[in-house]
Amino acid sequence: LAKIEEKEQTPLQEALSQLIRQLQRKDPSAFFSFPVTDLIAPAYSLIIKRPMDFSTIKEKVKKELYQSLEELKLDFKTMCENAMIYNKPDTIYYKAAKKLLHSGMKILSTERLDSLKQSIE
Numbered sequence: 001l002a003k004i005e006e007k008e009q010t011p012l013q014e015a016l017s018q019l020i021r022q023l024q025r026k027d028p029s030a031f032f033s034f035p036v037t038d039l040i041a042p043a044y045s046l047i048i049k050r051p052m053d054f055s056t057i058k059e060k061v062k063k064e065l066y067q068s069l070e071e072l073k074l075d076f077k078t079m080c081e082n083a084m085i086y087n088k089p090d091t092i093y094y095k096a097a098k099k100l101l102h103s104g105m106k107i108l109s110t111e112r113l114d115s116l117k118q119s120i121e
């Protein structure tokens with residue numbers, strides 16, 4: 001079998017991957033690891049217009065679809081906000097999303113991203 005060539009990650013992809021690893025550690029239940037399906041969440045695809053999850057985010061990094069660290073922050077916020085739209089406040093998913101969003105905003109703080117940006121340039 002021809003060896004499958006692994007592509008080197010760009011500095012931006014490296015920084016993005018490191019941030020995603022830090023963010024995923026804040027989702028120990030893995031509720032945000034994969035896309036939410038209509039099977040586990042009735043009518044999800046009718047209610048949530050911009051679904052997002054960590055596997056989709058990692059796929060976007062691999063396809064070099066992020067041109068900045070801020071774009072990751074936007075997708076992360078969408079992912080958490082989707083869960084706070086679809087799920088009622090008294091659910092484990094809503095509470096997990098609120099907690100994840102809070103910890104994620106520290107990991108993706110402007111100061112943190114600015115200093116990371118310095119190291120990429």
Ligand SMILES: COc1ccc(OC)c(-c2cc(C(C)=O)n3cccnc23)c1
Nearest residue numbers: 030031032033034035036040041083093
């Ligand atoms: C109970 O185990 C799992 C496993 C994977 C999940 O999403 C990938 C979810 C899940 C994740 C969510 C979210 C994030 O809204 N969700 C909403 C309703 C019902 N289930 C979920 C739950």
